[in-house]
Amino acid sequence: MITAEQKPLNEIIAYISPYDRILLVGCNECVTVCSAGGRKEVGLLASALNLHFLKQGRTIDIKEMTLERQCDPEYVEELVSEIDRADAILSMACGCGVQTIAERYKEKPVFPAVNTKFMGASESQGVWVERCKGCGDCMLGITGGICPVARCSKHLLNGPCGGTSNGMCEISPDVECAWCLIWERLKALGMENRYEEIMEAKDWRPAGGGGPRKIIREDLSL
Amino acid sequence: MENFEPEIVAFCCHYCAYTAADMAGSKRISYPSNVKIIRIPCTGKVDAIHIMKALEKGADGVYVAGCLEGDCHFKNGNTRARHRVEYVQKYLEELGWEPERVAMMNMSAGMGEFFARTALEFTQKIKQLGPNPIKHMNINKNQKAVS
Numbered sequence: 001m002i003t004a005e006q007k008p009l010n011e012i013i014a015y016i017s018p019y020d021r022i023l024l025v026g027c028n029e030c031v032t033v034c035s036a037g038g039r040k041e042v043g044l045l046a047s048a049l050n051l052h053f054l055k056q057g058r059t060i061d062i063k064e065m066t067l068e069r070q071c072d073p074e075y076v077e078e079l080v081s082e083i084d085r086a087d088a089i090l091s092m093a094c095g096c097g098v099q100t101i102a103e104r105y106k107e108k109p110v111f112p113a114v115n116t117k118f119m120g121a122s123e124s125q126g127v128w129v130e131r132c133k134g135c136g137d138c139m140l141g142i143t144g145g146i147c148p149v150a151r152c153s154k155h156l157l158n159g160p161c162g163g164t165s166n167g168m169c170e171i172s173p174d175v176e177c178a179w180c181l182i183w184e185r186l187k188a189l190g191m192e193n194r195y196e197e198i199m200e201a202k203d204w205r206p207a208g209g210g211g212p213r214k215i216i217r218e219d220l221s222l
Numbered sequence: 223m224e225n226f227e228p229e230i231v232a233f234c235c236h237y238c239a240y241t242a243a244d245m246a247g248s249k250r251i252s253y254p255s256n257v258k259i260i261r262i263p264c265t266g267k268v269d270a271i272h273i274m275k276a277l278e279k280g281a282d283g284v285y286v287a288g289c290l291e292g293d294c295h296f297k298n299g300n301t302r303a304r305h306r307v308e309y310v311q312k313y314l315e316e317l318g319w320e321p322e323r324v325a326m327m328n329m330s331a332g333m334g335e336f337f338a339r340t341a342l343e344f345t346q347k348i349k350q351l352g353p354n355p356i357k358h359m360n361i362n363k364n365q366k367a368v369s
Contacts, residue, residue, distance in 0.1 A: 009316045040271060044313075047274035052317050054278075054356035 001030035001121075002094045003128045004037060004114040006045070013052055015111040016090055019060070022049075023086035024113075025079065025101065026066035027093035034128055036114045037092025039066040045092065045113060070097025076104050083108060119150075136206025136213065142194055144185035149202075151178035157199040159183075228282035228348040230257045232341070233268045237295040238331045239287030243341075245334030253338035254345040264288070265326075266299020273310045273324055280357055283348035285325040287337070293330065300328060320351050 006012075016022050024046050032038030046062045053060045063082055067075045070093035079089075079101070088109045091098045094116040102110040120128040133150045139157075140147055149155050153163075153171045160179035163170030167180040186195050206213070234240040240261045246253055262268060265288030276284045286307055288300035304326045311321035325344060329336050 009313075040269070043271045044274055047271065047278050048313055048317055050278050051274070051314075051319065051356060054359045055317075055319070057359065059359070 001033055001119070002096070003034045003117045003120040004031050004094050005117060006036055006041065006092075006114050007112065009048060009052070012045070012090065012111070012113050013049070016049070016060075016088060019087035019109075021061045021063070021085060021087045023063050023065065023079065023082055023089045023108075024049075025070065025089060025091050025093070025097075026064075027070040027091075027097050028066055028068050029071075029093075031093055031097075031114060032066075033122075034120075035126075037094075042066055042092055045090075067093075067097075070094075071100050073100060073104060076100050079105065133207065135202070135204070136208075137203065139199070142197065142199075143182045144189060144191065144194070146178060146182045146185055148178045148182065149207075151176070151181070157202060159195070226349060226353055228256050228345060228353070229280065230254075230283045230285070230341075230345060230348060231276045231281045232257050232259050233262050233265065233272065233284070233286045234259050235265045235288045235295075235300070236261055236263055238289040238293075238333075239327070239329055239337060241331035242287075242329050242333045242337035245332065246338045247334075249334050251335055251338045253341035256345045256348075257341045264294065264296045264299035265303035266294070266296055268303050268306065270306050270310050270313070273307070274313075277314075277319075277323065277354060278356070280354055282354045282357070283323045283325075283344060283351075285327055285344055287327040287329060287340075290328045290330050319355065322347060322351060323354075 024042055026032070026037050026039055026042035028038060035041060042064045046064050049060070049062060063086065065079065065082060067078060069075045070091065083105055086108065088111065089101055089105065090111050090113050091101055092113045094114070095112065098110055098112045118130040119132040119134060121131045123129045130150055132147060135149045139149070148157055153169050153175065154161055156179065160177050164177040164180055167177055169175040169177045183195060186192050234243060240259065243259055265286050268286050273284050286303050288303050289295060291300065294300045307324055307326040310324050314323065315321045327340050
């Protein structure tokens with residue numbers, strides 16, 4: 001899923017201060033799962049903003065809404081009935097959601113309330129870790145299901161660098177060396193020969209090096 | 223300020239703090255009437271939003287009182303509650319509010335005296351902090367945290 005973290009309140013407050021009527025929009029997908037921008041967080045942020053502005057002697061009207069998915073135009077359409085009553089929109093979705101709203105409601109300023117972080121997996125409750133860079137050419141099949149692009153600090157493709165130490169990466173004693181993990185995994189699977197295959201220089205165009213990416217499924221498009 | 227009588231919301235677990243409050247009553251130990259108790263099945267049920275809403279609606283202080291550490295009737299509800307209280311404290315700090323307006327307490331059902339003492343201490347602390355900064359904003363009576 002896409003992970004996100006709420007922005008510092010000061011930044012959010014600075015965005016919305018010039019406006020009196022705010023439409024605060026959450027998303028029921030990834031940001032709900034990582035507790036950054038779901039219905040609950042929308043309520044909490046609305047409450048915090050109310051506390052802030054009331055303390056300043058000012059009341060602002062915050063309308064809370066949480067859409068099923070903010071990155072789909074069909075769901076973003078549900079804001080139509082509320083949009084006229086808002087001076088600005090504060091989105092708690094990832095960057096995709098913010099942009100979908102901005103594209104649909106061109107006449108309203110849209111501000112992000114979260115920082116979109118990475119594509120991650122839940123390691124344990126309340127802990128999310130980066131597991132995919134979306135490189136567009138998945139190599140997990142040859143690296144034992146452990147991604148060197150996402151998990152090696154240098155994105156190395158042919159074994160570890162000299163910075164590996166006792167299975168950990170030189171950038172931090174808390175970061176595991178992806179290539180040590182890959183080697184151990186291949187060994188456990190009896191697939192050590194995979195390690196010896198030299199990977200050619202990666203084509204980074206599908207990873208975004210060729211500009212913004214797009215998927216077109218002609219069988220699905222209308 | 224001298225006459226300030228704070229409104230305090232106490233989310234009390236049915237299995238401990240609420241019973242402790244009851245015991246304080248049975249033993250005729252008085253505690254400040256400023257403390258308004260909301261009985262909950264477990265402090266794990268208290269979410270950050272409940273605490274924030276209480277403050278938003280004018281409560282001067284809010285505390286969550288759960289079982290002693292390791293003694294939660296539902297295993298770890300009180301630990302979860304503590305984390306949530308700490309989260310709200312950080313949130314309040316970010317907003318420039320006094321984080322001391324919210325607190326987590328732990329006690330057993332038999333600690334009636336302790337309940338009364340902590341209720342008194344918390345009330346005194348809130349008296350020192352003064353009223354909820356948004357109280358002057360004429361909060362609608364229907365929306366008050368404590369009516």
